[in-house]
Amino acid sequence: MEHNASVEVQCVSKRYTDDPDVAPALDEVSVNIAHNEFFTLLGPSGCGKTTLLRTIAGFEHVSSGDILIGGQRVNDLPPFKRRVNTVFQSYALFPHMSVAENIAFGLEMQGLEKKAIPARVKEMLALVQMEHLARRKPAELSGGQQQRVALARALAPRPDVLLLDEPLSALDLKLRKEMQVELKRVQQQAGITFIFVTHDQEEALTLSDRIAVMSAGKILQIGGPSAIYERPAHQFVAQFIGDINFLPGKLARGPQNESVFQPTGLPVQIPCNPPQPLASANVQLAFRPERSQLVEPTQPHHLRGVIEAVLYVGTATLYQCRLSNDVKVMLRESNEGLNAVRAVGEPVAVHLPPQACLLMEA
Numbered sequence: 001m002e003h004n005a006s007v008e009v010q011c012v013s014k015r016y017t018d019d020p021d022v023a024p025a026l027d028e029v030s031v032n033i034a035h036n037e038f039f040t041l042l043g044p045s046g047c048g049k050t051t052l053l054r055t056i057a058g059f060e061h062v063s064s065g066d067i068l069i070g071g072q073r074v075n076d077l078p079p080f081k082r083r084v085n086t087v088f089q090s091y092a093l094f095p096h097m098s099v100a101e102n103i104a105f106g107l108e109m110q111g112l113e114k115k116a117i118p119a120r121v122k123e124m125l126a127l128v129q130m131e132h133l134a135r136r137k138p139a140e141l142s143g144g145q146q147q148r149v150a151l152a153r154a155l156a157p158r159p160d161v162l163l164l165d166e167p168l169s170a171l172d173l174k175l176r177k178e179m180q181v182e183l184k185r186v187q188q189q190a191g192i193t194f195i196f197v198t199h200d201q202e203e204a205l206t207l208s209d210r211i212a213v214m215s216a217g218k219i220l221q222i223g224g225p226s227a228i229y230e231r232p233a234h235q236f237v238a239q240f241i242g243d244i245n246f247l248p249g250k251l252a253r254g255p256q257n258e259s260v261f262q263p264t265g266l267p268v269q270i271p272c273n274p275p276q277p278l279a280s281a282n283v284q285l286a287f288r289p290e291r292s293q294l295v296e297p298t299q300p301h302h303l304r305g306v307i308e309a310v311l312y313v314g315t316a317t318l319y320q321c322r323l324s325n326d327v328k329v330m331l332r333e334s335n336e337g338l339n340a341v342r343a344v345g346e347p348v349a350v351h352l353p354p355q356a357c358l359l360m361e362a
């Protein structure tokens with residue numbers, strides 16, 4: 001019977017040392033990853049992404065907790081007995097072997113019949129669109145082509161789960177974008193679970209079915225790309241994914257007993273909808289630069305400020321503004337060819353629609 005989760009990580013902690021002053025690399029991490037899911041671990045350097053991948057692959061033992069693959073507890077299984085394969089950042093191709101030989105390597109050891117190997121290699125070459133380069137050596141390939149070979153080699157033994165540790169980070173931006181599209185296509189065509197590691201938030205948003213945002217050995221939030229972007233549950237997540245502004249202040253009641261936010265040092269009340277009762281009265285209002293609207297200052301709840309810097313980025317113009325309480329915010333206005341670019345020193349008023357306002361504990 002097919003188990004409904006591909007990989008289950010249950011309350012896993014990992015300590016590399018017994019020194020109690022060193023924080024654990026993984027601190028009670030739990031997550032269930034579904035079959036055929038493109039699942040991404042996203043977080044800054046040192047947050048434990050590679051450690052989590054390595055415990056799933058079996059290269060590291062967990063200090064506590066359990067790892068299940070296809071419903072089977074694998075804590076004590078060595079890497080080669082797990083139906084998992086890894087693509088590393090350094091492609092680690094064998095330089096003296098051709099592309100085809102690199103892909104074939106391991107298939108015989110895995111027990112695939114010798115006469116079945118050429119067909120499997122051909123299938124994998126087709127999957128990564130490298131048929132025409134089968135006889136080349138790795139040194140005769142571009143970075144992107146080497147990455148394709150590494151992907152084909154890792155997929156050749158038909159693992160249930162492919163682990164990818166920052167596989168695109170060595171590529172330049174344009175190639176990286178192309179390979180992102182490729183990776184997604186290959187994952188869908190191969191129909192297997194991908195657990196993908198990146199520190200690049202845009203890459204995570206583009207590729208993933210779901211994302212786990214990690215910080216300091218913990219998973220802070222798990223969700224689809226839009227949920228993570230639209231409804232970040234923590235200040236850290238809000239800041240790590242995309243650009244965001246914060247205004248410190250207090251929640252209060254407006255004239256009709258509605259919820260309003262009073263930013264510290266500004267004589268305004270901003271209508272808002274707190275998502276859940278917040279524990280403290282000291283909160284902060286977070287908003288994305290593109291969700292604010294630059295307006296004529298007609299309403300008492302409009303924020304007032306002055307433009308301090310103008311950054312023209314083609315599709316939009318970014319305005320760094322200093323509000324009258326000295327808090328700096330970034331606002332974004334998309335360039336549709338009609339609006340004139342505003343100038344440094346110009347006064348502005350900002351409208352924050354209630355759906356643009358995210359309230360968080362300060």
Ligand SMILES: Nc1ncnc2c1ncn2[C@@H]1O[C@H](COP(=O)(O)OP(=O)(O)O)[C@@H](O)[C@H]1O
Pocket residue numbers: 016025043044045046047048049050051052
């Ligand atoms: N082999 C190791 N021995 C000791 N500490 C390690 C080892 N590998 C990683 N660490 C530590 O564990 C933490 C998480 O590292 P890592 O999983 O590599 O993070 P990431 O991949 O997110 O950059 C870091 O503090 C790192 O220094």
Ligand SMILES: [Mg+2]
Pocket residue numbers: 049050051
């Ligand atoms: Mg890493």
